[in-house]
Amino acid sequence: MPEEELHGIRIHLDRILAARGMTLTELSARVGITVVNLSVLKNGRAKAVRFSTLSKICDALDCQPGDLITHDPDAPL
Template sequence: MPADDVSAIQCRLDELLTERGVTLTELSKRVGVSLVNLSVLKNNHAKAIRFSTLTAICEALECEVGDLLVCRP
C-alpha cells in the first residue's frame, strides 16, 4: 500500500478519552507509553500498534479493542 493511502482502520482514542474525562498525559502515565506515541495513535498516523500497548490502553479505558479501533470505509 502506498504511503499516502489512508487506512480504513481508525482510532477512536480521542473520543474515548473525552467520554471518560481522561487526558492523554494521564493515559500515558497509566499505560507506560510515551505521550508522543499516544498522540500519533490518537491522530491516526500510527502504522502499527503492539498488542501489549493495545491491551494496556483497553484496560486503562475499560473498553474493548472494537471500541478503540473501528473500520470505516
C-alpha cells in the same frame, strides 16, 4: 500516498478519553507509553500497534479494542 498504505482504519482514542474525562498525559502515566506515541496513535498516524499496547490502553480505559478501532473501507486516509 502509495496504494499499499491506504486503509480505512479509524482510531477513536480522543472520543473515549473525553468520555472518561481523562487526558492523554494521564493515560500515558497509567499505561507507561509516551504521550508522543499515544498522540501518533490518537491522530491516526500510527502504522502499527502492538497487542500489548492495545491491551494496556483497554485496561486503563475499561474498554474493548473495538471501542478504540473501527474499519471504514469507504473512507481511506
